[in-house]
Amino acid sequence: MVIDKQFYQREKLASIDQMAVGxxxxxxxxxxxxxxxxxxxxHTVEIEDIENDSGEEIIEIINEIDNNIxxxxxxxxxxxxxxxKADKEKELxxxxxxxxxxxxYLIHPP
Structure with a gap:
């Protein structure tokens, strides 16, 4: 019983880790x-030296994209x-x- 619970718990953690990696x-x-x-x-906006309102607006949008990335x-x-961490947690x-x-289980095989 205890072995089964521990086995299933380890399998579940391994599955979570594998899913997270994927x-x-x-x-x-x-x-x-x-x-x-x-x-x-x-870089293109800076090279083109776009200094009008649209250039500043483009830079603001790009900065917003970068922040969300x-x-x-x-x-x-x-x-x-x-x-x-969940996979490496130790327990008594x-x-x-x-x-x-x-x-x-040795005496009474499943």
Whole structure:
């Protein structure tokens, strides 16, 4: 009984970690592309030396995009960090109960 609970808990944590890694991978790629495009747009506006109102407005929009990219990246890294910490959490176990359960399953196989 105790072994089953521990096994299922570890399997669940491993699944969460695997899912988090997949999600973060899928989200990081498009964010990197958006970040690169944002940089190029900002650089282009600066090179073109657009100083009228539209140039300033474009820079403000690009800065807003950059802020949201950074916020999204922080969420992604926090998700990864959480899943990895959850997977590495240590817990005390009842060694006597674990041994008794093991002996029980040896004597009474499922």
């Amino acid at each position: 999600i973060t991978h899928e989200l990081k790629n498009p964010l990197s592309v958006i970040k690169g495009c944002s940089y190029l747009l900002k 950074e916020s999204s990246q922080n969420i992604i890294y926090n998700l990864l960090d959480f899943s990895r 176990i009842n060694a006597v109960g674990l041994c008794l359960d093991s002996f029980y």
